[in-house]
Amino acid sequence: NEIKIFSPATVANVSCGFDVLGFCLDAIGDEMVVRKTKEKGIKITKIEGYDLPFEAEKNVAGVSALALIGHANPDCGFEIEIYKNIKPGSGIGSSSASAAGSVFAINELLGKPYNKTQLTNFAMKGEALASGSEHADNLAPGIFGGFTLVKSTVPLEILELPTPSQLYVTIIHPQIEIKTSEARAILPKEIPLKDAITQWANVGSLVHALHTNDYNLIQRSLQDVIVEPYRKSLIPYFEDVKSSALKIGALGCGISGSGPSIFVLTKGKQKAKDVEEAIKTVYSKTDIEFYTFTSAIN
Numbered sequence: 001n002e003i004k005i006f007s008p009a010t011v012a013n014v015s016c017g018f019d020v021l022g023f024c025l026d027a028i029g030d031e032m033v034v035r036k037t038k039e040k041g042i043k044i045t046k047i048e049g050y051d052l053p054f055e056a057e058k059n060v061a062g063v064s065a066l067a068l069i070g071h072a073n074p075d076c077g078f079e080i081e082i083y084k085n086i087k088p089g090s091g092i093g094s095s096s097a098s099a100a101g102s103v104f105a106i107n108e109l110l111g112k113p114y115n116k117t118q119l120t121n122f123a124m125k126g127e128a129l130a131s132g133s134e135h136a137d138n139l140a141p142g143i144f145g146g147f148t149l150v151k152s153t154v155p156l157e158i159l160e161l162p163t164p165s166q167l168y169v170t171i172i173h174p175q176i177e178i179k180t181s182e183a184r185a186i187l188p189k190e191i192p193l194k195d196a197i198t199q200w201a202n203v204g205s206l207v208h209a210l211h212t213n214d215y216n217l218i219q220r221s222l223q224d225v226i227v228e229p230y231r232k233s234l235i236p237y238f239e240d241v242k243s244s245a246l247k248i249g250a251l252g253c254g255i256s257g258s259g260p261s262i263f264v265l266t267k268g269k270q271k272a273k274d275v276e277e278a279i280k281t282v283y284s285k286t287d288i289e290f291y292t293f294t295s296a297i298n
C-alpha cells in the first residue's frame with residue numbers, strides 16, 4: 001500500500017529535436033513516497049528540498065495524479081511525499097520528474113492498469129501547469145528510460161530509441177532563472193525552409209546514429225539552427241562553454257530543455273570528466289554560481 005520511487009532528471013530537445021527528442025539521466029532524480037489512503041483524492045503531505053505548493057491542483061505531481069484518478073476512479077485516495085533533488089527551473093526536467101513520478105507510483109499501487117504511453121498522457125497535464133504547454137519530451141524519457149522521440153502528442157505516440165553504451169552527459173547549471181514559458185515566447189512562429197531542411201536532416205541522422213552506434217555521426221548531427229540561435233542569448237557564456245567543450249573533443253553541446261542548464265555529450269566516462277573540468281573553468285572566472293555533474297544515460 002506504499003511505494004517509494006526514484007524519478008530521474010532528463011534532457012529535452014537534444015539540440016536538433018525541439019519538443020521531440022529527450023534522454024534520461026542516471027545520476028540525479030527526485031524521490032517520492034506514495035501511499036493509499038481510505039479518503040479519496042490526492043493529498044500532498046510532505047515536500048522537501050524546494051518550496052513548492054502543497055495544494056494538489058497547484059502542484060505538478062498533484063495535477064498529473066488527479067488526471068490519472070479522474071480516469072481510473074479508484075475507491076481509495078493517495079498521499080504523496082516529494083523529496084526534490086532536481087532544482088525547479090534548472091532545465092533538466094524538474095517539473096516532469098514530479099509529474100511522471102506521481103502517476104508512475106499510483107499506477108504501481110493500482111496494479112498497473114495503464115501502460116507507459118497512458119502514464120505520459122496523464123503526466124502531460126502536470127507538465128502543462130509548469131510550462132504552459134503540453135509537451136512530452138522530458139516526460140517520455142523519464143517514464144520509458146534512455147532516448148525517446150515523441151512521434152506525436154495527439155494521439156500520443158512515443159518511440160524508444162537505442163542508447164549507445166559509451167555515451168555520457170555532463171550538465172552545467174548556471175544559477176540563473178529562465179522560465180520555460182518565456183523561453184518559448186521568444187521563438188519565431190515561422191522558420192525559413194532552408195533551416196527546416198537542415199534541422200530535419202540532423203534529427204534523422206541523429207536517430208540513425210543512435211541505431212548504428214555511430215559516434216562520429218552523432219557528433220555531426222548535434223546542431224540546432226532553429227531554437228538555439230534565439231535562446232542562447234538567455235544563457236551567459238553559453239558560447240564559451242560550448243567552444244571549450246568542443247575543443248577537447250565533446251560530441252556536442254547545447255541547451256538542456258529550455259535552459260539555463262547546458263548539456264554536453266561525450267564518448268566515454270573519462271572524456272566526460274575532462275569536459276566537466278574544462279567547462280567549470282568558464283563559469284569559475286565569472287561571479288555566476290553554478291554546479292556540474294556527469295551521468296550515464298539510462
Ligand code: HSE
Binds near residue numbers: 012019135180184258
Ligand atoms: N521542449 C521544451 C522546450 C522543453 O524547449 O521548451 C522544456 O520544457
